Amino acid sequence: MNDPGQLDIAPTETISSAASVWDLPPNPYWENLEARRQRKSLAIAILLFLLTLVSTLAVGAQYASSYASGQSPDFDELFSTFSALLAHPQILLAGVPFAFTLIGILLAHELGHFFACRYYGISASYPYFLPAPTLIGTLGAFIRIRSPIYNRKALFDVGLAGPVVGFLFAVPALAIAILYSRVVPLSDAHSAIVFGQPLMMRLLVALLRPGVAPGDLLLHPVGRAAWVGLFATALNLLPGGQLDGGHILYSVASKYHRKITLAVALLLIPLGVFFWRGWILWSVLLLAIGFRHPPLLNQWEQLDRPRLVWAVGAVLIFILCFMPMPVMVK
Numbered sequence: 001m002n003d004p005g006q007l008d009i010a011p012t013e014t015i016s017s018a019a020s021v022w023d024l025p026p027n028p029y030w031e032n033l034e035a036r037r038q039r040k041s042l043a044i045a046i047l048l049f050l051l052t053l054v055s056t057l058a059v060g061a062q063y064a065s066s067y068a069s070g071q072s073p074d075f076d077e078l079f080s081t082f083s084a085l086l087a088h089p090q091i092l093l094a095g096v097p098f099a100f101t102l103i104g105i106l107l108a109h110e111l112g113h114f115f116a117c118r119y120y121g122i123s124a125s126y127p128y129f130l131p132a133p134t135l136i137g138t139l140g141a142f143i144r145i146r147s148p149i150y151n152r153k154a155l156f157d158v159g160l161a162g163p164v165v166g167f168l169f170a171v172p173a174l175a176i177a178i179l180y181s182r183v184v185p186l187s188d189a190h191s192a193i194v195f196g197q198p199l200m201m202r203l204l205v206a207l208l209r210p211g212v213a214p215g216d217l218l219l220h221p222v223g224r225a226a227w228v229g230l231f232a233t234a235l236n237l238l239p240g241g242q243l244d245g246g247h248i249l250y251s252v253a254s255k256y257h258r259k260i261t262l263a264v265a266l267l268l269i270p271l272g273v274f275f276w277r278g279w280i281l282w283s284v285l286l287l288a289i290g291f292r293h294p295p296l297l298n299q300w301e302q303l304d305r306p307r308l309v310w311a312v313g314a315v316l317i318f319i320l321c322f323m324p325m326p327v328m329v330k
Helices: 009-022 028-068 075-084 089-119 152-180 199-208 221-236 244-274 278-289 305-321
Strands: 128-131 138-142 193-195 327-329
Touching: 028 089, 028 128, 028 138, 028 221, 089 138, 089 152, 089 221, 152 199, 152 221, 152 244, 152 305, 199 221, 199 305, 221 305, 244 278, 244 305
Parallel strands: none
Antiparallel strands: 128 138, 193 327
16 A cells, blocks of 8 residues: 555646656647548537427427427327428428527537536547437437546536536526416326426426416426436436446545445336336446446545535435426326
8 A cells, every 4th residue: 555645746747747748749640530520520419409409399399299289299190290290391380489498408508528527638429319219209418538637627617517507598488487387287187197296396486487386387388398408417416336426426525426326226127116217227328337437537526615516515416306206108
């Protein structure tokens, strides 16, 4: 075992070693290889973005149609929109409010990560969107971090930036949508698809539409996209694995990361049994790959007080966005 008095020397030696590598003269071969890789990454990102734009426009068109008729979307009609695209592509225009709001929130989230990585000199890919014929037209978006993260401050800032920026974009969109949404008594009771109501939404409804029950509010498609943004924020802030919440947890208390990841995975199982089956999938993912976390090059430097306050803020954002039962299909 190393002498504890030597711990302060290790980071300095790491920096010196890294500096000696980066001081080498540039290699044209590797520079050209990196440029080609960046172009390929950008091309893939653009293609996935365009496909996701189409899939979210299709879902948004159905949300718009249902909203215009004073009804919540029907599960079967939602997916029939995809088959109608070839015959009537102009229907996509009706999905612009939903699609642009949703993609804007997801993009803001990923760009929060991306620019935090750029600030710390961490190599990261462009945001990749995942198109899919789901209730929201996508499986979300992500970026790939290609280089090590040096210290806890960088890991914390990279992990926190995405959820905070996405949340700041989603809340105003939801507030505006609530102001313009229609009151349809018992709309949830007669709906084939019932969406959960996060605490943030309940607070905004109470503030902006006093006297209106959240279950009686037929949410505008922009609000439905903002709802997705809040749900995505809650998922990403789950404190475990390599999720954003897991990064924050590791940067605050790395020695508890494995134990808390296990606890969260086990807690999701009863949520999946009694509320939403999707939690079981998330539990399996955390149990399968959630215990591994890339080590930091400098594990000795602790977080400062402002970042610890922000960690509490991340917990509050999670509480405002979390829903035990996000979706129920009758």
